[in-house]
Amino acid sequence: MLKKIQQIKKLGVFEDFSWDHEVKSNGGAVQSFVDINIIYGRNYSGKTTLSRIARALETGEISEKFGSPSLSLKFSDNSEIAQANLTAHGKTSRVFNEDFTRENLKFITNPDDSIEPFAILGDDNNKVEKEIKEIEAELGSSEEGQESGLFSERKSAFDDYSEAFQSHKTANDNLKRQLGDKATNKNIGIKYKPERFGDQNYTIKKLEDDLAEVQKSNFQPLTDEKIAQHEKLIEEKTLPNIPKLTPPNLSFTIFVKEAGLLVTKEISESDKIEELVKDAVLNRWVNEGRMHHRGKHEKCAFCDNAISQERWKDLDKHFDEESEKLDKDIEALVKRIEDEKKSISTALTINPSRFYSKFHIQLSELNSTLKSAVTEYQYSLEALISQLTSRKNDILNAKKFAHPVDYSTELESAWDDYKNICNESDLFSSSLNSEQSSARRALRLKEVADYLITIDYHSQLDSIAALQEKLDKASREKVRISEEITQKQTLISAKKRDLNDEEKGAKKVNEYLNNFFGHKFLTLESKKDAENSKRIRFEVIRDGKKAYHLSEGECSLLAFCYFLAKLDDIETRDSKPIIWIDDPISSLDGNHIFFIYSLISTEIVAKGEFEQLFISTHNLDFLKYLKKLKGSYINSTGGNIGFQKAYFMVVRQDRKSTVQVMPSYLKEYVTEFNFLFHQIHKCATMGSVDDTNYITFYNFANNARKFFEIYLYYKYPDQGMNEGTLNLFFGNDSVPAVLADRINNEYSHLCGVFERGATPVEVPEMQLAARQIIEKLKEDSEQYSALLRSVGEPPEAGDV
Structure with missing residues (x-):
């Protein structure tokens, strides 16, 4: 209420x-x-x-x-x-x-317009109403806190959906928060380690892209060794170009050829001392003694015997020019081989500090290969020297030459590999930035992959997927039960439309109109719309035709009967x-x-x-x-x-x-006469004028005119109110009558003086007239006292 x-x-x-x-x-x-x-x-x-x-x-x-x-x-x-x-x-x-x-x-x-139609319940609809009640019973109550039937099921479905939605949202938000932390958190965020991961503008969107990369089947996480290499690489500074290597020319093939000739060379046996030929050591000893004695001793320093000229001739024939030449050739060749041995050992020393860290493993492997190649090559040279020395020590006897393995190819290959690494290192200087970017990306992907393991990412995804499935199921159930309710509500509306009867609405209005007119002077008819057969419209009919030009009273009456009948619509x-x-x-x-x-x-x-x-x-x-x-x-x-x-x-x-x-007088008494008297009495007795009572003076002219119209009509029914009856009312004193007449006419109707409406009302003039009226009414004390009582005013002294 x-x-x-x-x-x-x-x-x-x-x-x-x-x-x-x-x-x-x-x-x-x-x-x-x-x-x-x-x-x-x-x-x-x-x-x-x-x-x-x-x-x-x-x-x-x-x-x-x-x-x-x-x-x-x-x-x-x-x-x-x-x-x-x-x-x-x-x-x-x-x-x-x-x-x-x-x-x-x-x-x-x-x-040309019509009246809005309305419908009330039709006749003989018990079956349809029963069906409606059965469907409504299935639907149950939708009042909050007291749901029943399908509305209770819908509430449960909505509660289940809300719970599933919140659980899914919580799990999803938690994973997003963890990923967001890894992207932008100041403590663990990739964004705040650009020196390692290379992106100070890293965002959750970029993290999602990296997530997609590390979850590809071909993604290979970095090994510890690779991580160390990348960490070194991202700290690299640009290095100067590496001095070019100029390796010595290898003569192994020449050495083998010459050594073979020298080792296998035959010495003529004529004029040879047989004992020395058979004993190489003795032969060498004698040859050396010969060198020590010639031109220095006439006697043998060993046996102190004189060395004859014939012996010197025999020795010179034995140690002839051919054998001496062979000996010198062997010494010269050995000297050359020794020089080459020394040159290859110092030809290349690998210094990793000249190279970028990414080449250090290659250099380490190359260094091992290089040392092995140098060693093997030197072994082969040493084999040549050994055979040459053996022939030198037994210069008179040719030897069988053994070909040592040629390792010059391995050595030259190692030097070529070194040159290639040098070239790659020099070239790498121009791509250092991009290489470092790639290294940082690789480290970043490794960081992301490790973080997924830390937060058990895939288990969380599985959990979220399960919650999503539960949410989808709850959503489908919510939609299903809502659609079922909507269908049943639509069915109820359809059945209620079956109950609707616009014709009865029109008949109800006509019933009220007929009760007033006593015949079908005006009627309301329901008609189907010409353009839309399903739409009903009401028309006002008079004498069988559509009514036009209804009076204002007829319109008011028809409107109210229509409203009253509509209170019974569905x-x-x-x-x-x-x-x-x-x-x-x-x-x-x-x-x-x-x-x-x-x-x-x-x-x-x-x-x-x-x-x-x-x-x-x-x-x-x-x-x-x-x-x-x-x-x-x-x-x-x-x-x-x-x-x-x-x-x-x-x-x-x-x-x-x-x-x-x-006011009680208006509630308890019926006529307007009481009200008008009260307004004049107020005007006559009011002590001061303010915003709360000014309306009493403002309306005084109208109130006084209407009061006189009523009062003088009953007092002088043959004349009503005019100048003569006003004079009769006020008696011998003509001034109040003239004043009242002016107020009644000028202030009530403006009397054609438009400016009067823009001029403030003269309160003293109004109050004077009001008092004169009250004084004349007092002459009939019984009537005056009754009027006072009718408006709730206390009786005045001396009143009956």
């Missing part, structure tokens, strides 16, 4: 309205809305604005033409809604006002709505007024099919009838259910309106 319109700001004539400050009884207590609420207010006081607030509870929005208003409504359960959530109340609201009429009865503004039926009826008799005569009242009394109040009822009016005759609305209704079990009734006024002061509790 709507308890109060807590606050309204900048909405039409409600500039800054606060319910708790303004809607109070005489005792100062705040008055709230109750079951039935009667609201009185003059035209343009703000009644329709209040109805638009109520209609916003139905439509969920306030017209954008109001600018930027602010409002707050409070319900009996202490819940509050504001402009931002106007449909959060969960109640059904139905409002009759000019907006409702304009939207539903478009023919009023456009004679969207409203059994919903106990909040009903707000705004000024339904604006252009109706007395018969219309009573008919509208009787419809409200019998079709709404007497049936009790509403949660709360609001009726606003500017018409005091209609207000008189509304006061007669019953305060109870009989329910389906025969019980008498009581209503509370409350009365309010909408009062406009200049450009601002407010809601007040209806």
Whole structure:
């Protein structure tokens, strides 16, 4: 139940309205809305604005033409809604006002348009209704916390999905966080080690690319040895070019050829001393002795015997020129071989410091190969020397020559390999940066691969995949149960459409119209749209033809009958709505007024099919009838259910309106005459004028004119109000009569003087006239006292 319109700001004539400050009884207590609420207010006081607030509870929005208003409504359960959530109340609201009429009865503004159709339940639908109830039983309740049936299954499915989604998200986010740390964390992030990994702009996206690389089947992680090489490489600085190697020319083939000739050369045996020929050692000893004695000793230094000339001749013949030449040739060849041995041992010394680290392993292997080749080559040369020495020691006897292995190819190959490495090292200087980049990339991929092992990456992927499968399953179940619910709701809607009967809606309106006119003067008919056979439209019919040019009263009556019948449509039926009826008799005569009242009394109040009822009016005759609305209704079990009734006024002061509790005289008494007397009495007795009571003086001219029209009509029914009856009322004193006549005419109607409307009202003049009127009324003390009592004013001294 709507308890109060807590606050309204900048909405039409409600500039800054606060319910708790303004809607109070005489005792100062705040008055709230109750079951039935009667609201009185003059035209343009703000009644329709209040109805638009109520209609916003139905439509969920306030017209954008109001600018930027602010409002707050409070319900009996202490819940509050504001402009931002106007449909959060969960109640059904139905409002009759000019907006409702304009939207539903478009023919009023456009004679060629039709009336919006509505449907009420058709006849003989027990079977369909039973089917609907069965489907609704399957669906169960969707109320939060009390779900049942399919809605309970949907809640479980949504809970399972939410749990699966959160578990998957947690696992996935955890893995992403770990990968993100490896990419950009200051402690372990690759981004913060560019000197090793080569990318100070490293991101999670780049890490994902590296992940793809290390997970390829052909990826080979670096060995410890390779890691050490890459670490050395990334620390390398550019080295100068390596001096070119100029190795000696090898003469092994020549040496073999010459040595073979020398070792196998035959010496002529003529004139040879047989003993020396047979004994090489002795032969060498004698030859050496010969060298020592010739030209130095005449006697043998060994035996001290004289060496004869004949012996010297024999020795010279034995050691002839041929053997000496052979001996010298052998010595010369050995000398050459020894020189070559020495040259190859010093031809190449490998210094790794001249090379980049990437070549050090090659150089180490080459160094071993080089040393082996040098050694083997020297062994072969030594073999030649050994055979030459052996022949030299036995110069007279030819020897068999043994060919040593030629290792010159191996040696030259080692030197060529060294040259190639030198060239590669020199060339490497120009590609050092790219090589270092490749090394850093390799180290980075190794780091990524190792990190995947550290965080058990593949196990996490398997776990996430399992959670994804669970999530997909929960998602499918959520979609399935949601689709099943939607299908059943669609089926219910389809079956309810089977129940719909727009023709009955039109008949309901006609029933109300016929009750008023007594015959089918105006009727409403449902017709199929010419362009869309499934669409129904309502038309107003008069004398069998579409009606045009309805009077304002007919439009008002038709609109209200339409609204009343629509309370029984399928969207409203059994919903106990909040009903707000705004000024339904604006252009109706007395018969219309009573008919509208009787419809409200019998079709709404007497049936009790509403949660709360609001009726606003500017018409005091209609207000008189509304006061007669019953305060109870009989329910389906025969019980008498009581209503509370409350009365309010909408009062406009200049450009601002407010809601007040209806004064007791207006609530308890019926006629406007009491109200007009009260306004004149206030004007006559008011001590000072301020913003709170200025409206009393502003409206005095109208109030006084209407008061005289009523009062003088009953006093002088043959004349009514005119200059003569005013003089009769005031008696011999003509001044008040003239003054009252001026106020009644000039201030009430402006009398053609447009400037009068722009001139402030003269308060003393108004109050003087009011006092004169009151003084004349006092002459009939009984009537005057009764008037005072009727408006709740205390009797004056001397009154009866």
